Amino acid sequence: MRHRERRRGARPVLASSIAAVSVAIAVAAGAEDVGNKPGKSVPAAASARPAAMANAPAAAPEASAGTTDTGSAAMAAYNKALAERRLEASSALTPTTIRERLLEAQELLGAGRRDEVIAHLVRLVESPRFADYAESDEGHAATYALGDALASAGAHDPARGYLKRLLPLSPSDTYARRAVRRLAEIAIDTENIAPILEDLRAVPAAQPPETRGEIAYLNGRARQLGGDPDGAFKFFAEVSVESRFWAQSVYLSGVIEVERGRLKEGENLFCKVADPGRSDKTAPFFADEKFFAVRDLARLALGRVAHEQFRFDDARYYYYLVPQDSERLAEALYESATGRYEKKDYESARELLDELKALGVHHRYEDEAWILSAYLDLARCRFEDADAELKGFIVRYEPVRDAARRLAGDERVLMRLLDASRGRTDAAAEPSGVTPDAARAIAALVRIDAGYGVVSKRLAQLEQEMSGLRGSMGQLDDLTRTLATSGGVRPSSEGLGEGPPNSPARARAEADGIKRQLDALERARAPAADIAAMRASLKQIEASLGPARDAGPGAGSSALPKGADLPGLLQTDRASATEFYAAADAARAKLLEVRTALAKDAVHRLDQRLSRLLRRARLGRIESVLGRKRALEVEVEALAAGVLPQAALDSLEAPRYLKDSEEYWPFEGDDWPDEYVGGEGLN
16 A cells, blocks of 8 residues: 555656656657758858868758647657556646746746757647647647647747647737747748648638738748749739738848849839838837848848949938948948049048047948048048058958958867857957957958858757757666666756766767866967867867767667557667767767858858958059059149149248247238338328
8 A cells, every 4th residue: 555655656757757858859759850851941142152062961851841740649659658657647637837837837937947948848739638628718828838838948839839729719819920920930940841831721811900910921931931022922912011020021022023133113112111200100010120220221222222323322221211220320321431432422421430439339341441431531632641540450350351261170169169159259268279368350341141040040959959869868767667666766867967077978978078177278378288188188088979969869779669558658769869879979960061161161250251351452552662653753743843842842941940939920011010110201
């Protein structure tokens, strides 16, 4: 009897552990699927990507991309097996209980414990008793919360499965509208829009304008990415002002018109977004946080269209509309100065460049703005100032160019620097082997392809879920051994713990420590022999890590048969987890290759740009010498013609030669009336 009570007391813990492990496997499967589809999420600037992007993991077939299995059948099998062993949860489920569970999930989410939130909600939603409340407001809230948490974890397909349950609800239902919004965000995040549009077919026809706008915008984006601008333009026009995607739709419609060569029509569309009066009416009510970024893009687009048509005054006005707190301010000031330079309004160009310099921040145009400033002085015949600026540019950026070339050969340091650039942290805080000033300059000037951010995000998601999957596999082994013994067992896996002395986790930690020591030695300019010895140790550890990483976690115990009973279900999940881990590790290796190729391409383009600007700087110095020579020739010609230059005229002025104790009286004629008396009236 006492043994039976002990097992009854373990019911909630065992059920919760099984739910957590099953969800971890599902999330890892979703993350592994994300890792296998990088090509679909990198649509921008395909021609600018390196050839290695073609070596990314191939996209999964459309059938698998459309799969939205939530794992409900597996959880039902677990619940049945737990009931047969009388290990199911004994507490009753009521609307009050559901609300309490949702509040607990919110607290866990606020603490950043996302995986626990997912396990908590799966145990609630997949409970056999939940079916009685699935159609209540509490049930809808729990279903949406689970779908949202899975989407945030990168498990987009299971998230779609839960969110789809809410789509057929009445248009007045809050969670139905929220499900449409969340599905739209998943589609935009992954840019794998076709399966989401298929899911949205379940949405009833009578929907509010904001919901119709979500669907129309997704249709437009799908056709734009598919190379059908006409179809995209049609759907973008259906997005009303009530939609949060109105600004994006109008802006992308303007882009399509400009690409067609219809600049006037494109300018009119950009004006709808960029007009301050119109923004005041729409932004506070319907726009999301991205509206103001899109508005700044529209104002830049207006300036570029006007610049393309040589309407430099209009271009300056449009650039002026970019606010002072915008991330695009430096871009607007530089392009506006370029327009004034082309119009030969050199004074206005100088004012804009001085304003850009007064910002006091690194920006991606600071190298080109420096060259423009020097050439502006050349155009104003200020040859000495231009030569000094060009000389300073060479001194400043030649070491930066050389440092970028060195970084291209050190993948680890390069990744750290680019991550600091994307994260907007101080690049000099990362050990890179270059001077802090050069590191900050590279981080500011490098122009990273959009695909790099997508791949980095997917890689981070994949690594996080792989770490969770390793812990879940250990928990599966512990549960299997618990069921095989009459008493408790000591856990053999603590998830992300260091493990035994020879474990891969311990070796990885040791390798990270050696890398930090190596960075410190390089910064301290330690003897080359010490650095070489440290590098040899690092290579030895990384070589030993290779087979362990390729092998991944073990396959677990195969003593228990697979079947519908609880041990068999655990063994089935253990085998699935091993397969998922191997597939995820292969996808991770491919993503690392793609990210490295994109990083090297970004630094290579920076090297080319700085080399081009350095050549222009040297040519500019030659022009400054020729300009000074020509100025002397003009002065000699003027002297030969009897015309004194201004410098010579200044040298004849008497006040230049007076001492501090002397006073200069200007010439007032030959006769001074105050020098004689009584001579009035004399002829």
